Amino acid sequence: MEFIKNFFQTYGLFINIGILILVLIILFLEILNRVELNRIEKRYRKLMKGNNNKNLEELIIQYTDSIDKALEQVNKNTELYNDVNLRLKKCIQKVGIVRYRAFDDVGSDLSFSVALLDENNNGIVLTGLFGRSECTTFAKPIENGISKYDLSDEEKQALEQALK
Template sequence: MELLLNLVNDFAPYILIGLIIIIFLLSIIIIVLFKALGKVEKRYRKLMRGVSTKNLEHIVTSYLDKIDECNRKSEHALKEYIKLDDKIKSCTQKIVMMRYKAFEDIGSDLSFSMAILDGDNDGVVLTGLYARSGSTTYAKPIDNGTSKYDLSEEEITVLNKAINQNVEIYNN
């Protein structure tokens, strides 16, 4: 035992220096850990902002419920969008009008032809002819871009312009 005490006494300064180095290294490690803990605490506070005494499981569950509700509403909105998109195709989308002088003895462009079409190029071509003795209006149905009635040159022009109009319907 005495040999051990002598050995400790002989190496006491070295042991003391070693312990001081270990304490210094442990102090540095503690400082680094406190900084890391501070960062984790900031993240935790950010995660738990606006929450009083709820536990994390309850918070995550409530957010998942909100996400499910948003998904249901999004699916419903998409179904409604599809219905509206189908309805829009049958709405008037393309209108072209052209005024012209139908008869040489009339002083101005008082006659007209107008094409009114939907997204499937169904609709009507209206023509109003103005003469000194009276005015006449014609309506000719259009089915898929064609008419079963003979069309005048002006009616063909407005029909082709209406068919070639770019109506943009935004699909996802």
């Protein structure tokens, strides 16, 4: 114990000066920390203030709502697209036309056969026969590219054009 007492009496001034220097360094670091903290706090307040005096939380909520509305619209558009796509598959997409002279006594190619098919090759073949004294039009149903009824050569030709 005497040793410690002698040590402090001998070197007490140096120890006190060392402690004083450490306190001054700590005080300086504390001042630097306060200045930096104030600077960061100002930036934080500015960030939280956001645009048009709205804080960041309100902006995030607003943008999240906008995203939700956009996703809802995308889902509606997807449903609408799928509905239109299903309807389009049933619309006429393939057409084949053949004009010909059905009777020798008629001067021009006024008779015709038209094949009208959808995506699944379902539809009809319309044929119009033009003669001097009469004109006849009839239709034959087509399912999967095949007719249950016999087709004339011109009707077969129109069907092949449509299938291509």
